Amino acid sequence: MSIDFWINVGVLAGIYGIFTLGLQLNAGFTGLLNFGQAGFMAIGAYTVGILVVDRGWSLWLALPAGIVLAVLAGLFVGIASLRLRSDHFAIATIAFAEIVRYTLQNAAFSGGNQGVLGFDAEWRAVSDWMLPWLATIGLGSYTQLPLFIVVWLVFIVLLLMLRALQATPWGRVLRGIREDEDATAALGKDVFAxxxxxxxxxxxxxxVAGFFVALNVTYLYPTVFDPTFTFFGYALLVLGGFASYGGVALGSVLFWILLEGTRLIETSLSAGQQASLRFVIVGLFLLLISRLRPQGLLGNVNEMKVRP
Structure with missing residues (x-):
């Protein structure tokens, strides 16, 4: 496979890494089984696309608007369902993500199955500006490299910010909620808040991850944001380790190298059978990791508790 192929794999790994940082915050540090992350991603991505294409907004102004709308959706879902048991909360968040996806698939404002196209002109201008600089070191022919660089820079910044936040009293309260919600409430903390x-x-x-998905695919359509996105995120947590932000980075890189690298296996199978074989290999690898090191490669077994 060409270098372009592996750059695209790196872009996917970075996007899923940003996406999974949120799942790590929820499941790894707070004990929340959030299965609706793909729904928040879709809201952020579609907000950007619609504001740019239909309203004429700048891409860079539409991004914070998408983040704000996703946060409002998170608050709405939380207020409605956070008092449920963890398994019921998980079901509620899956339902929310599917409501978002089917709404986008059928609503006129989102373009339905035709999707949203033509929102990435400003990003392409930035990418074209970066490529001559990359050409000075012999990398100017790799058109996806600017996106790779920006995605991973953003991922690293967000990871460092979350690690710093986790070391604050706020982060320690989240750990307390995960370990014993009642004891944390008895200390006077507003657990629900x-x-x-x-x-x-x-x-x-x-x-933020949805924004980069939009730039990567250059065309927004509802099936991009199916529940598989969230399930892959949890696979990264299993691989890298719960309550480890470094594990998110390692898990994302290893997962996508394994998933895409298995394309290189030469067999006599049909294309569909080959694709199925790749997922079988990845699934067996995840089962092996779960059996031999259930806390993940960089996780701590004492950090795995999720309150029922």
């Missing part, structure tokens, strides 16, 4: 903040922050991270 902290959970709501965790969910809203995860929604903001999903919106």
């Amino acid at each position: 902290y959970k709501l903040q965790s969910l809203a922050l995860a929604a903001a991270l999903a919106a």
Whole structure:
């Protein structure tokens, strides 16, 4: 495979990494089984696309608007369902994500199945500005490299910010909620408010990931945001480790190298059978990791508790 292929794999790994940082905050540090992250991502991405194409907004102004709308959606979902048990909350968030997806698939404002196209002109201008600089070091022919660089820079900045935030009293309260919600409430902490903040922050991270998904695919359509996106995110947590932001980076890179690298396997199978074989290999690898190191590659077994 060409270098372009692996650059595209790196872009996917970075996008899923940003997306999974929010799941790590929820599941790894707060004990919230949030399965609606793809819904928040879709809201962020479609807000950007619609504002740019239909309203004439600048791409860079539409991004914060998408983040704000995703956060508001997170607050709405949280207020409606955070008092449920964790398994019921998980079901509620899946339902929310599917409501968002089917709404976008059928609504006129989102273009339905025809999607949204033509929102990335300003990004292409930035990319074209970066390519001559990359050409000075012999990398100017790789058109996806600017997106790769920006995605990973954003991922690293967000990771460092979350690690710093986790070391604050706020982050320690989240750990307390995960370990023993009743004891944390007995200490005078507003558990519901902290959970709501965790969910809203995860929604903001999903919106940022959605923005980069939009730039990567250059065409927004509802099936991009199916529940598989969230399930892949949890696969990264299993691989990298719960309650480890570094594990998100490692898990994302390894997962996508394994998933896309298996395309290189030469067999006599049909294209559909080959695709199925790739997922079988990845699934077996995840099962092996779960059996041999259930806390993940960089996780701590003591950090895995999720309150029922």
